[in-house]
Amino acid sequence: MRCPECGTENPEVARFCLRCGHGFAAAAAGRSRGYAIQTAENVRQFALISTIMPHTNRESADAYRWALLLAAGAVIVFTVAGILPMAILSAAFLVPLAYLIYIYDINLWEDAPASVVAMLFVVTGALSTLVSLVFFRWVFQDEFRGLLVGLGGRAGGIEALPISGLLLFAVVLPIVAEIVKNIGPVFLASRPKFDDMIDGLTFGVAAGTAYAAFETLVAFWPVFTSGQIRTTDGLAEWTLVILNLMVVKSLIYGTATGIAAAAFSGRGEGYDGFTPSYFANFAFAAVMNVLYWLGVRLLAYAPFGQALGLLWGVVILAVLVIRVRVMLHTALIEAAIEDAANDRRAAYSTNETGFCPECEMQLLPDSAFCIACGESVRATSATARHRIREAPAGDAATTGGAA
Ligand SMILES: [Zn+2]
Numbered sequence: 001m002r003c004p005e006c007g008t009e010n011p012e013v014a015r016f017c018l019r020c021g022h023g024f025a026a027a028a029a030g031r032s033r034g035y036a037i038q039t040a041e042n043v044r045q046f047a048l049i050s051t052i053m054p055h056t057n058r059e060s061a062d063a064y065r066w067a068l069l070l071a072a073g074a075v076i077v078f079t080v081a082g083i084l085p086m087a088i089l090s091a092a093f094l095v096p097l098a099y100l101i102y103i104y105d106i107n108l109w110e111d112a113p114a115s116v117v118a119m120l121f122v123v124t125g126a127l128s129t130l131v132s133l134v135f136f137r138w139v140f141q142d143e144f145r146g147l148l149v150g151l152g153g154r155a156g157g158i159e160a161l162p163i164s165g166l167l168l169f170a171v172v173l174p175i176v177a178e179i180v181k182n183i184g185p186v187f188l189a190s191r192p193k194f195d196d197m198i199d200g201l202t203f204g205v206a207a208g209t210a211y212a213a214f215e216t217l218v219a220f221w222p223v224f225t226s227g228q229i230r231t232t233d234g235l236a237e238w239t240l241v242i243l244n245l246m247v248v249k250s251l252i253y254g255t256a257t258g259i260a261a262a263a264f265s266g267r268g269e270g271y272d273g274f275t276p277s278y279f280a281n282f283a284f285a286a287v288m289n290v291l292y293w294l295g296v297r298l299l300a301y302a303p304f305g306q307a308l309g310l311l312w313g314v315v316i317l318a319v320l321v322i323r324v325r326v327m328l329h330t331a332l333i334e335a336a337i338e339d340a341a342n343d344r345r346a347a348y349s350t351n352e353t354g355f356c357p358e359c360e361m362q363l364l365p366d367s368a369f370c371i372a373c374g375e376s377v378r379a380t381s382a383t384a385r386h387r388i389r390e391a392p393a394g395d396a397a398t399t400g401g402a403a
C-alpha cells in the first residue's frame, strides 16, 4: 500500500504511514483525531499531562496525574487547616518539582543529565526573584498594595481600582516576566543537542514554572514574616487564591513559555532561532499572561471574585494547552512528511525492530510512526527510545511495554 501523502510503501495491515503518520483508515479525515504524542487522545483536548509531559506514555502519565492530584490535595489540607506558610510553600513548588522529577525520570538527554535543567531552574528562579523584588517590594510596593482587594470581600467597588497599579502588574510585569522566562530556554534550545521542538517545549515549561514559584514566594512573603503560623479568617478565599495564583498560574506560565521556546526550536533539525514565528508565539504567550492577570485583578472586584478568577485561569490554561497540542502535532506530522518527501532519513527514526511504547505493537525498521496506533517515535522517553533503537530482534520478550 502506497501512502497518498508521501509515497512510502507500507505493509497492507498498516493503519498509519510509518514515515509520515498519515492515517489510512479515515482516508478523508487524514489524522484530525489521534494526537501524535498520545494517540488515544484527540489533538484538541484539554489534557494536561500528555501536553506538558509529552514523553510519558499512558501508564506513566497516570502516575503523574495521581501525584499532582495528591499534592494538590495536600495543599488544600494545609490551607483549610490554616497553616498558610506551609500551604503557600507547597503550592508554589508543586508543579516545578513534579516537572523536575519528570525530566529526571524520563532521562530525556542521556549525556546531559538533569543538571542542565536544574541550572535552568536555578537561573530562572534567581532572575524571577530579582524582577519580583523590584515590582512587589522595592519600587512599586505602594502600587501593589493599592491593587490588592482585601481578603474577606472588603472590596471598595470597581471605581476604587487604581489604573496605574493595574497597568504595572497586569500588563508591564507579565511582559517583562515573559522576556525573563525565555532567556534560559532560548539559550539551551540553541545548543545543537537540544534542537528538537519537544526539547524547546520542555525547557519552556521548566523555566515558566520555576519563574512562577519564586514570584509566588516574593509576592506572598508577608505571610511568612507575619509571625502568624495559623490563620482562621477567610480560609475559603485563601483556598481559591492558592489554587489559582500558585497552581494554575504556574501551569499558565509554563505552557505559555513552552509555546514560545518550542517556536524558537522550530520543527526541523537544528533550531529556527529568532524568526517571525518565534516573535508571533512570544507575543501570544505574553498576551495570554496579560489577559490572565487583567482578568484576575478585575474579577477580584466582583462578587465571588476569587472563584471567578480561578475559572478565568482555567479557561486561559485550556486555550494554552490546546495551542501547545496543535503546535506539536502539526510540527511532528509536517516534519515527517517533509523528510519522507525528500527521502531523508530522520535522525529520530528507528534503527532496528522494536516495540511501540504506547500500544506495544512491533515497530518496523526505519519508521517515524507506529503503523498500528500512529504514535510518533519522537515522543518517547530515552529509556523507551533506547529499547526501540537498540533492541535486537531476539530480545523482544523483555523489551515490550517500555517505561
Ligand atoms: Zn506517508
Ligand SMILES: [Zn+2]
Binding pocket: 356, 357, 358, 359, 360, 361, 370, 371, 372, 373, 374, 375
Ligand atoms: Zn503504537
